[in-house]
Amino acid sequence: MPISTSFAAPKFEVKSRTSLVSTATKVAVENLNFFYGRTQALNGITVEIPEHMVVAFIGPSGCGKTTFLRTLNRMNDVIPGTRVEGTVTIDGQNIYTPGADVVDLRRKVGMVFQKSNPFPKSIFDNVAYGLKINRMTSSRSELEGRVEEALKDAALWSEVKERLKSSALGLSGGQQQRLCIARALAVRPEVILMDEPASALDPIATSKIEELIFDLKKQYTIVIVTHNMQQAARVSDLTAFFLLGKLVEVNTTEKLFTAPDEKLTEDYVTGRFG
Amino acid sequence: MTTLTALCTFVAVGILVVILSYIAMRGIGALNLRFLVDTPRPVGEGGGIGNAIVGSGLLLLLSCAVGIPVGLACGIYLSEFGGGWFASAVRFLIDTLTGIPSIVTGVFVYAVIVLRMKHFSAFSGGIALALIMIPIVARTTEEMIKLVPHSLREGALALGAPQWRVTLGVVLPAAASGIATGAMLAIARVSGETAPLLFTAFGSRFFPRNLNEPIASLTVQIYNYAISPYDEWHTQAWAATLVLMALILSINIAVRFLTRNRFS
Numbered sequence: 001m002p003i004s005t006s007f008a009a010p011k012f013e014v015k016s017r018t019s020l021v022s023t024a025t026k027v028a029v030e031n032l033n034f035f036y037g038r039t040q041a042l043n044g045i046t047v048e049i050p051e052h053m054v055v056a057f058i059g060p061s062g063c064g065k066t067t068f069l070r071t072l073n074r075m076n077d078v079i080p081g082t083r084v085e086g087t088v089t090i091d092g093q094n095i096y097t098p099g100a101d102v103v104d105l106r107r108k109v110g111m112v113f114q115k116s117n118p119f120p121k122s123i124f125d126n127v128a129y130g131l132k133i134n135r136m137t138s139s140r141s142e143l144e145g146r147v148e149e150a151l152k153d154a155a156l157w158s159e160v161k162e163r164l165k166s167s168a169l170g171l172s173g174g175q176q177q178r179l180c181i182a183r184a185l186a187v188r189p190e191v192i193l194m195d196e197p198a199s200a201l202d203p204i205a206t207s208k209i210e211e212l213i214f215d216l217k218k219q220y221t222i223v224i225v226t227h228n229m230q231q232a233a234r235v236s237d238l239t240a241f242f243l244l245g246k247l248v249e250v251n252t253t254e255k256l257f258t259a260p261d262e263k264l265t266e267d268y269v270t271g272r273f274g
Numbered sequence: 275m276t277t278l279t280a281l282c283t284f285v286a287v288g289i290l291v292v293i294l295s296y297i298a299m300r301g302i303g304a305l306n307l308r309f310l311v312d313t314p315r316p317v318g319e320g321g322g323i324g325n326a327i328v329g330s331g332l333l334l335l336l337s338c339a340v341g342i343p344v345g346l347a348c349g350i351y352l353s354e355f356g357g358g359w360f361a362s363a364v365r366f367l368i369d370t371l372t373g374i375p376s377i378v379t380g381v382f383v384y385a386v387i388v389l390r391m392k393h394f395s396a397f398s399g400g401i402a403l404a405l406i407m408i409p410i411v412a413r414t415t416e417e418m419i420k421l422v423p424h425s426l427r428e429g430a431l432a433l434g435a436p437q438w439r440v441t442l443g444v445v446l447p448a449a450a451s452g453i454a455t456g457a458m459l460a461i462a463r464v465s466g467e468t469a470p471l472l473f474t475a476f477g478s479r480f481f482p483r484n485l486n487e488p489i490a491s492l493t494v495q496i497y498n499y500a501i502s503p504y505d506e507w508h509t510q511a512w513a514a515t516l517v518l519m520a521l522i523l524s525i526n527i528a529v530r531f532l533t534r535n536r537f538s
Contacts, residue, residue, distance in 0.1 A: 078431060080357065103434045111432040117425035120448045130433035133443070180429070187433060 032086035056232035059242035073109040110189035116176035118168035130187040154182035174205025301512035329490035336400025341407030349415025380470035396489035399475025414456025468493040
């Protein structure tokens with residue numbers, strides 16, 4: 001199938017995004033371009049992410065979904081030679097205005113990475129890290145309370161409460177990833193970005209993470225990148241399909257997987273390419 | 275192939291064992307408690323190396339106090355902030371500095387510090403040793419920090435940590451045991467140095483009273499005794515060598531023990 005030809009003249013228009021759901025918009029992205037040096041990785045992305053929803057980004061490897069996710073908490077800032085055009089607005093504030101506080105932004109927009117990355121510290125200190133650096137607690141007991149709460153929210157408390165002082169690196173892969181989720185939850189963010197959080201995990205650990213995502217959406221807005229379409233279908237309310245740095249379609253998950261508006265989306269979700 | 279490599283390993287370890295046992299054999303005779311605490315005496319009256327042990331210890335402390343912080347900071351700069359031409363230039367200079375013969379460092383400190391102060395001193399000896407330590411500590415620190423996975427830094431940054439807190443709170447602890455090993459290498463290297471001390475710390479026959487006067491050290495004492503014509507002093511030089519080896523070994527073990535990372 002000649003994907004590139006059909007792509008030469010992109011004419012997709014994401015239709016009536018705001019009418020997809022009735023909740024308020026949390027994150028609004030307007031005409032976002034992103035460059036690694038002279039290579040353009042994202043091309044004119046416009047999308048709105050509603051509050052208390054799980055939005056999944058799907059697409060083949062290298063389509064820009066992770067890059068896009070990382071523009072939402074400015075994690076790409078740490079990569080030299082990158083450049084952003086367009087606006088990303090969270091709660092009405094453009095996070096790319098000069099002088100915008102990156103520390104504040106990242107406290108508000110937490111992130112869970114593809115490969116679990118616990119610090120070589122104790123389980124307790126891992127979860128307490130964000131609270132400590134942001135001075136979010138005033139006493140030891142308050143700190144302990146917040147750590148316990150975060151571990152409970154991440155469905156890890158019962159497994160680790162007896163060994164909070166032991167090394168985080170002694171946990172299993174799935175537990176480490178839930179620890180990283182707990183670490184992100186501890187600072188009480190409003191949005192959580194997840195970059196293929198279950199890609200390195202076995203099916204049981206994966207299903208635990210997925211259940212967790214389902215529970216978390218009551219309190220948080222969640223954006224999840226995955227190249228596992230079944231996972232996107234299981235956990236998300238909305239799904240966005242990326243291809244070659246462009247957003248092809250965003251729709252309710254049910255519609256996107258059963259009756260997508262775009263031909264390209266249909267080809268991808270039915271497995272004709274990707 | 276296995277046989278060949280095993281043989282070479284055996285040779286390498288064998289040489290070490292031979293050196294150690296030869297030193298032990300020659301030195302053990304003169305070794306006793308009095309030898310360890312007494313000051314040197316004229317030939318025929320015994321005497322010991324107590325002042326040299328204390329002197330070596332003080333010189334090492336001085337050199338660590340200067341060399342480790344400077345080397346550490348330099349290594350952090352190179353790995354975390356040094357991407358441009360300046361860092362490459364610094365890296366090149368540090369590599370060059372590592373290769374400078376230690377006698378040159380000694381002469382330099384003699385010219386710059388000792389001649390200005392008009393007397394030998396423990397300070398100048400400590401600085402000469404520190405100059406040897408800095409490049410070793412800087413490069414090992416840089417290499418060890420570079421081994422810390424980038425994902426750890428991102429994890430901390432994503433929680434809203436500013437760069438300096440990420441470096442101090444996450445990256446350095448993760449690299450701590452490697453950095454400590456580098457510092458150990460530097461300490462082990464300078465504790466065996468004689469040349470830079472000959473005309474800086476100079477040597478002394480008494481216990482040190484302050485750091486602004488000449489100070490004894492094990493290596494210079496060994497050198498002085500070894501080139502003397504007296505058999506008694508030769509034996510004492512061997513015994514002092516044995517003590518020096520034991521000190522280096524115990525520093526090594528102590529730091530390994532202290533810096534073992536409970537979380538890795």
